[in-house]
Amino acid sequence: MPDLIFSDTRLARIYDAFDGPRDDLALYTGIADEVGAASVLDVGCGTGSLAVLLAESGRSVVGVDPALASLEIARAKDSRVTWIHGDATSLPPLAVDLVTMTGNVAQVFLGDDWEATLRGVHRALRPGGHFVFETRRPERRAWEDWARTKPRVLVGVREQLELINVSLPFVSLRHIYSFPDGTAITSNSTLRFRSRAEVEQSLVRCGFKIADVRDAPDRPGREYVFLAQK
Structure with missing residues (x-):
């Protein structure tokens, strides 16, 4: 169940104000350019900040989030995005070029739901597609x-x-x-704070190849950025 900060209607309305400038999103739009992604799935899209940016660049974008209150804010921002209430484990067939997961969403998965999410992401990608996400360094x-x-x-x-x-x-x-x-x-x-080795091992178990592990440019030394490939 999503935390109230995302699922309560009053909190969802003020989320963007407290989230502040999203300097981290340039990394994701840059990687979308780098891998030539024409179609993108944003997992844990929240109020839709990244999904809207990607749609503005002409890409086909799907945003999925389990917090309906946040998703309603996102829907009001851009009708070009396909917004789905749910999570990565229950998506329709997609075969996208790129899956993104921003804002340290990876850390909200505390147990088996982490690898279940990774498998859902793997299914949503086309063969050779990429998955990019960040997580804080313990x-x-x-x-x-x-x-x-x-x-x-x-x-x-x-x-x-x-x-x-x-x-x-x-x-x-x-x-x-x-x-x-x-x-x-x-x-x-x-x-949940996972080490680099733990994250890499879980990706491999779920069928991914590790393409790159980078430093987060907006928070150097604080976060890992993982780029994996199906």
Whole structure:
């Protein structure tokens, strides 16, 4: 079940404001150009930021997300994209050139659902198609930065981030959003931090070849960018 930060209607409406500039998306549009992708599936598309960019470049784009509230925001942005409420394990036949998964979506899969998602992505690709995604480096210990995060107010809403628990490979955190009408909505999240070796091994088990592992250009030294091929 998606976290409330994505699935609650009020939180979905303010998600883009708190997400801020998406400097990371240039990497994905660049890789789409690099591999010559004419068709793209964006897994965990959320409010549709990347899918819309890809559609604007003339590509055929499908966005899939299990959080209906986020998907409704995405649908309102661009009717050229095919928006699907669901996940990578239950897609119709696609055979796309490229699958993307941005924003560290890879870390929300905590157990067997990770490899189930990888197999779903593999089925969605044409032979020779590519899969690109990012994930935080465990050794960078991003949760230590989160613990020092100060509250902020945007679009009249106060956001507070709390670190709940660190029990590696799992890290749990809490977002609290306080609205001007006095309403407070709490969204709890748990992320899994996988090593580079763990990610590579899971990709190979699910039928992929590792084409490249890169540094995230917008967050150097903090994240791996994996490019795999069917």
